[in-house]
Amino acid sequence: MSLGPLLPGRIPNSLLFTRSLQNLDRVSSEYLRLQDQISTGLKFQNIGENPSAAIQTIVLQQSLERNEQLQSNVETNRSLLTATEQALGDIGDVFNQMQTFILAGLGDGSSPSEKAQMANEVDTLIQHVVNISNSTFRGRYLFGGSQNTAAPFSISKTDQAVRFNGDLESISSYVSLDNLLGNNVSAGDTLRPLAEVDGTDIDPALSGSSKISSLFGGDGVNLDVIEVTVDTGGGPQTERINLAGAQTINDLITRMEAPFAGDLTVAFDATGIQLTPAAGTVAVADVPGSRTAGKLGIASAAAAGITSTDLNPKLGLQTTLASLNGGTGIGPTAGTGLVITNGSRTSTVDLAGLTTVEDLFNAIKAVDPDTMTGFTEDGSGLKIASRLSGVGFSISENGGTNASLLGIRTFDTTTPLAELNQGEGVPVGTGNDLEITRRDGSTTNISLEGAKTVQDVLNIVNAVDPGVLTLSLQTTGNGFTISDSSGTGPLTIGATDTATKLGIAGSEDGNAELIGANVGAESAPDLLADLNDGAGVPVGAGTLDITRRDGSVVNISLAGATTIQDVLNTVNAVDPGNLTLSLNASGGGFRLADNSGTGPLTVADNAVSTGLGINGTEDGVVPIDGTDPNQQRADGVIDLLFRLSTALRSGDNQSLEAIDRKLDAHLQEFNYQRGSVAGRLRSLDEYANSLADQDLVIQEAIVEVFHTDMPAAITEYTNLQVSIQATQQIAAQTLQLNLFNYL
Structure with a gap:
């Protein structure tokens, strides 16, 4: 720093004194600033010292903090997924043991006592898998979904079964500014703990309160401006109508009718909306940039009326039961309802007085707390699931048609034969599929060749002796009912493979003594x-x-x-x-x-x-009521262990083969999920390396902007010490007073 000259001569002493102090102050301030920089290692302490650098520093520090949080997320995710991978590896070992037991139990290679011993070992594996499935990391249960503060699996108190207490939600966290990565594995993908009933499309009718966001199966409509022209005979009236912001069908109708003062009526029915002019014609078009009319299916040239496409509202909790099936509802509910069989518990769900889907869900969970309720993935049907592994689950009628009309009856006329018996199907076309000894003593052999559905079976059997030999679905519960009015003797259905798979093999003794x-x-x-x-x-x-x-x-x-x-x-x-x-x-x-x-x-x-x-x-003389051939099962590793234990104890080779096929399918999906975890761990390694590199770059930038350059600062500091000393000496010599100062 240069020092201003102190010129002697005719300059007043006061000025000389002031100039000397200013020079000393300036040099001292710079000296103190350098002293602070050296002692703290920072270029400035306050924003005002260097606003531009301070703003840069604040931005960089925020980036660094964000980066450190992302690094923490990555490390947490990596730890959670590593623990999950270990747990999945332990469950994978159980799959291998199950395959060993199946191979050992098939055929006559092992004695009944040996099979019983294997069944005992399988029973211990059930508890082992439950323990693994309740694995925790830092107090968080790995397979509980969002319900991860309590054990997700427990032994049922009412059945020889395992209850799933968690949910199937995914938990994610940010691993970069714009990337979320899941840090858990859904129990539904790996353990399959739920026996699920995916209902059929029950087609809720459109209503005035239907949300725009629920249309087209939940895809909704991006509402914009449309152009409507009404010509009642006195010349066309064209209006541009902004539909943006309309929340319901009623909102839509109000906005479309308002500009025409009664010359246009917009109404709705079960499937869509209709535009009808008081007289003449109506036309609808999209304005440039809008696709609203086309999406709603009302874009049309002038016509006497316009009807939209099927707007297909999505099911929701507030959807009314009366609106289902196109507005025809679910049939009479007084004295009927649903029968839910979940393991050893059979519950009747009274639907009388219920109004909405939410009411229905609440009623189901009230009578059976081991159920879960929701909607199918496409939002068109109901989903009801059992939380229990190890037992069967079914939904049937209670004398009415409510279960069928709700789309959740597990054994109905439309059920494919291939889905019966946990997907093992029913063999048909094998010759005498059904061998029936009738009440009059005669024998009837029936081939079911070509049958694909339950209705096909009903049609074939009921065509044999119409009105006398009849096969129908049970009105309460699930399964077939077969009756014969040909006589009063016993009615017997031979135990063919087909009859057994249909659940109707057996005998009813008629007018026995x-x-x-x-x-x-x-x-x-x-x-x-x-x-x-x-x-x-x-x-x-x-x-x-x-x-x-x-x-x-x-x-x-x-x-x-x-x-x-x-x-x-x-x-x-x-x-x-x-x-x-x-x-x-x-x-x-x-x-x-x-x-x-x-x-x-x-x-x-x-x-x-x-x-x-x-x-x-x-x-x-009463009908033969068959057993339910379509009970739903969880089909996960725990459920398969229960079934394996039962099959080994009974020496049931056919069941062992079916379990083996189920196990292979489950194992394939299970290994896919293990691979997914491994893939996520590799991604986390890459994110960790990237974040570490970014961290280094940010820190270098902060050092450049905010941290002191020590060698340069120390050099300048030393020079200033010399400058201050020189300034003080010059000032002392210049300002020294003597007699001549007063002449």
Whole structure:
């Protein structure tokens, strides 16, 4: 720094003094500034010292802090995914063990006791997988989704099952300024803990309150300006209408009608909107840059009326049940509803009085807390899921049609045969697919070749003997019901592979005899007093009360009877040849038969009937109700472990083969997810390296702008020390007073 000259001569002393102090102040300030820079290592302490550099520094420091947060996110994500990868590796080992057990259990290579031992080992694997699935990292459960503060898996208290308590949400964090990366793995992708029912499209009708954002399956419409021309005969009126900001169909209608003062009516029906002029024609077009009319399907040349395309509103919680199925609703709900079977729990959902989809969801979860509710991915149907692995799940009717009309009945006429039995399907076209011994004693063999759906099976069977041999769906519950009015004998469906897979193999005995208990009745002459180990029969204590198969009731007094023959004679005299009582040759009791009709035969429980051992009911000619062939399962590793244990204990090779196929499919998806985790970890490594490089660049920039250049500062500082000393000496010499200063 240059120093101003202190000129002697005729310059006043005061000026010399001032100039000297200014020079000293200036040099001292610079000296102190350098002293601060050297002691703090920073070029400035306040923004005012260097505003431009200060602003640059603030921006750079903000970038550095943001970069440090991103680095922290990357490290946290890397730690979480590394822990997840380890857990998935442990579960992968379980898959390998399961495959080993399946191979060992198939066929006759292992004894029943060995298979039972393997089943015990599988049972321990269930708890092992639950423990792995409840893995944590820094207090966070890895597979709980957003519900990651509590264990996502637990053993069910009501079933031999495992309950999923979490959700399937993804958790992401920023790893760069514009990139989010998931740091968890959904249990739905890796463990498949839910038995899901994806409902069919139930087509909610359009309403005035339908949100614009819900149209077209939830894609919505970008509303803009349209041009509407109405010509009622007095010349065209053209208006540009700005639809932007309209929230509902009612908003849309109001804006379109307003400019025309009654000359245009806009209405809606179940599928869309209609524009109708009071007279003449209406035309609609998009203005340049707008696509609103085209998207709504109302762009049209002049016409007597314009109808939009199907606006297809998406389902939502506030969608009314009455609006479903194009506005026809879900049928009568009083006394009907849904039947939900979830493991050992069967619950009836009362739909009476419910208004919205949200009401329905609340009602389902109220009767079965082990369910989850939501919507299908495309928003067109309902999704109901069971949280339980290890048990079956189904939704059926309760005497009405609500489940079908809600699109969530798990066994319906449209169900493909290939989906039955957890996707194992039903073999058809194998020859005599169904072998039926009918009530009249005849045999009917039916081929189901070509059948693809449940309705196809119904059509084929019901065409065999129309109105007599009938196959239908159960009105309450799921499964087939088969009835035969050809006679009163037993009805038997042979246990073919097809019948077994359809769930209808079995027999119903028709008008069978009511077989009494063993009371010691061996021959007709035996005394009644000797029956029941000498306790006898109190024949005078009342009557034998019989409700016959035709619904009539007979009350038979046995007073005075002393022998078995007396009882036989008295009963057989009531309706000879139709109501008959005889001895059961091998059972030590009585046999009661009745051919008055096809209904149940009942002997009321009292002292007389109990003494004779014939109290009870035989149900007569009733349909065979099959089992549900389409129970939904979670199909995840835990569910497959439960099924593997059961199959090993029973030695069921067919089930073991089916489990093996399921396991292979699950393992393929599981390995894909493991690969996804590995891919994310590689990405995180790349992000970490990139952020480290950025961090270095930012820090270098901060050093350049904000940090002191120590060598230069120290050199300048040393020079200033010399300058200050010189300035002080010059000032002292210049300002020294003597006698001549006063001359």
